[in-house]
Amino acid sequence: MLQKFMKSVFERGFFMTLFRNLDKGMKYLFIRILKLFVRVDEKKIIFLNFTGNYDCNPKYICQRLIDEGVDAHIVWGVNKKTRRGPLYFPPEVKTVRRGFYEFYRDMCSAKIIVDNGISTSYLNYPKKHSQVLIETWHGSLGIKKFGRDANNDKVWLKRAAREGRMTDYIISNSDFENDIYREDFWKKTTIWKFGHPRNDILFCKDEERIKEINTKIREKYNIPENAKLCMYAPTFRDDGDLSPYTIDYDRLVEALEKRFGSEWVILTRFHSRTKKFLSGYKLPETVFNVSGYPDIQELQLIINVGITDYSSWICEYMVRRSPGFTFATDVDNYAGHERSLFFPLSALPFPTSSNEDELIDNILNFNNEKFVADCDAFLKDKGSIDDGHAAERVVEQIKKILK
Numbered sequence: 001m002l003q004k005f006m007k008s009v010f011e012r013g014f015f016m017t018l019f020r021n022l023d024k025g026m027k028y029l030f031i032r033i034l035k036l037f038v039r040v041d042e043k044k045i046i047f048l049n050f051t052g053n054y055d056c057n058p059k060y061i062c063q064r065l066i067d068e069g070v071d072a073h074i075v076w077g078v079n080k081k082t083r084r085g086p087l088y089f090p091p092e093v094k095t096v097r098r099g100f101y102e103f104y105r106d107m108c109s110a111k112i113i114v115d116n117g118i119s120t121s122y123l124n125y126p127k128k129h130s131q132v133l134i135e136t137w138h139g140s141l142g143i144k145k146f147g148r149d150a151n152n153d154k155v156w157l158k159r160a161a162r163e164g165r166m167t168d169y170i171i172s173n174s175d176f177e178n179d180i181y182r183e184d185f186w187k188k189t190t191i192w193k194f195g196h197p198r199n200d201i202l203f204c205k206d207e208e209r210i211k212e213i214n215t216k217i218r219e220k221y222n223i224p225e226n227a228k229l230c231m232y233a234p235t236f237r238d239d240g241d242l243s244p245y246t247i248d249y250d251r252l253v254e255a256l257e258k259r260f261g262s263e264w265v266i267l268t269r270f271h272s273r274t275k276k277f278l279s280g281y282k283l284p285e286t287v288f289n290v291s292g293y294p295d296i297q298e299l300q301l302i303i304n305v306g307i308t309d310y311s312s313w314i315c316e317y318m319v320r321r322s323p324g325f326t327f328a329t330d331v332d333n334y335a336g337h338e339r340s341l342f343f344p345l346s347a348l349p350f351p352t353s354s355n356e357d358e359l360i361d362n363i364l365n366f367n368n369e370k371f372v373a374d375c376d377a378f379l380k381d382k383g384s385i386d387d388g389h390a391a392e393r394v395v396e397q398i399k400k401i402l403k
Contacts, residue, residue, distance in 0.1 A: 028124045031104055038108035040130050043402060044073040046110040048119040049138070052079030052098065053294040054089050056116045057136035057171065060197035061398070064391035066092050070399060075106045077119070098123065112401060118156075121163040132401055134394075135163070135170040135186070139312035140196050141177065141382055143341055143348075146184075160185045171196065171394060175383030180342075192397065195390030201297050202319050203388030214302045221288045228262050230305040233269035233296070233313060234327075245270070247327070248356060249287050255363040256305065260323075269299065271311075307359075310341065314350065318379065319386055321372050324350045327359045349374030
């Protein structure tokens with residue numbers, strides 16, 4: 001009993017805050033000292049992302065470096081729960097656990113740091129003047145605002161501002177993103193308007209590669225071989241409300257089969273921040289939960305229809321011109337109180353619905369010709385340049401820095 005009591009005392013309240021702050025302070029001092037003694041390796045690149053997995057823009061930049069045989073020492077910062085090994089990371093990549101000595105030694109010695117969020121700042125790493133920080137971010141033509149006018153998390157905003165001051169280059173795929181970066185945290189950062197490397201795969205025409213990815217995913221989740229795929233992937237809610245995720249999957253499948261023909265199944269991919277709320281959420285046997293699949297781009301490559309509420313992945317999926325829909329039952333509350341939106345959902349080329357009846361009606365009356373034209377107009381209006389060659393452009397610049 002005494003042991004349990006002491007554990008509970010040290011795990012919350014004043015003592016937890018005290019030890020956490022002391023630890024951060026000591027770690028920051030240690031990093032500052034380590035920086036003085038560790039030289040920069042002119043060929044080393046360290047990749048960071050907020051998941052710790054081999055995914056997002058850093059993955060596709062890293063893979064391009066490997067494919068081109070660039071002479072570089074590649075390191076990846078992983079988390080405690082990251083699955084490592086040859087099945088998850090290429091053999092050319094060294095993985096190091098974030099927060100430990102070896103990791104900070106690699107941070108101090110890397111010539112280039114590639115980050116897809118604000119991990120560098122969260123890790124309390126003050127970049128050397130001789131190091132180059134490349135920010136890739138992790139969304140395209142995002143729907144949700146994340147800056148000072150839409151985010152109440154003061155700690156996050158402070159760290160984002162610090163990351164912005166350290167960033168040398170940031171990757172953009174459009175005039176729209178350029179304006180967002182300038183408005184928020186990267187006012188003076190050089191913008192590489194190259195497109196997003198993680199979207200390159202959505203332009204893939206290699207039938208063998210597509211078949212390989214398709215087979216891999218279907219075998220992993222035991223998805224029927226010939227069934228067409230609809231992915232429902234909503235974003236998270238800060239309050240943990242599950243009502244926006246409620247959907248009649250049987251009715252959805254029936255509408256898809258009536259409009260598009262063939263057999264259909266549903267893939268669900270819930271945001272990582274909803275896992276604790278969805279632990280008891282049961283799905284029908286005909287619905288496949290792919291939330292644990294690390295690469296949403298590969299999922300987008302093989303699905304036939306996409307559905308979301310406010311998640312930016314649907315704006316990436318747009319480049320495929322495959323049918324997509326928005327289903328947002330709480331738009332007034334979400335846009336009015338939880339998060340601001342860059343533009344109303346009605347401005348997107350996707351048919352928009354605020355209830356299930358509207359969603360079903362939009363599917364049954366889907367006009368593909370109009371949809372494709374609307375996608376073209378939207379991407380042109382935002383000045384999007386994604387074309388499947390973003391990673392090539394980024395790697396060309398990285399090679400120049402390494403030289």
